[in-house]
Amino acid sequence: MTVRPLRDRRYVVETDGGTYVVALAAGTCTCPDHAIRGARCKHLRRVAIDVTEGELPAPDERVGICAVCGSETFVPVEQSGSQLCATHQPEVGTVVRDRETGQLVVVTEVTSVRADAYDTGEGRAVDEYATNADYGAHEPVVEAVYVDSLSPSRDLADAKRYGFPASRLREVDPEATADSPEGVAVDEEA
Known part of the structure; x- marks a missing residue:
């Protein structure tokens, strides 16, 4: 399965059997398994795992680029301006x-x-x-x-x-x- 985030806070999941759209926040998927039976399908589970492991941004995040090293980082959707990754963002009080x-x-x-x-x-x-x-x-x-x-x-x-x-x-x-x-x-x- 290949998973990619969309700009509207949903995810595209491409498989050998087809391409589906997952709305993780709503707990829905366009695959027949979920649409017909309402079951928590493998596409929903895969997106949830990838988000939990930090491979994909959460529904309230987007991909940003660290201004220091150029690596990808996840930031809140509404956050604008320059971004820093966890390695380059010091904690307040440090x-x-x-x-x-x-x-x-x-x-x-x-x-x-x-x-x-x-x-x-x-x-x-x-x-x-x-x-x-x-x-x-x-x-x-x-x-x-x-x-x-x-x-x-x-x-x-x-x-x-x-x-x-x-x-x-x-x-x-x-x-x-x-x-x-x-x-x-x-x-x-x-």
């Missing part, structure tokens, strides 16, 4: 590293606004800053706060937020220690 300064920042929001359209409030877009020249203007902007700007008297909500193209931020290596450069293994026996 501490990541700014590739340009090496400083740690806390992610406060992941937007779908492109770096060339994100208004910084200073009369220019995120992609117009020289430090962002090596990153994609098409990438969504991630808002973050520099960790160094936080203190007991100033919480995350009061700190100045900065916008970064998504690929400018990278995960912090959990194995790194204060005594070793990030990304370099620490020899415990030395």
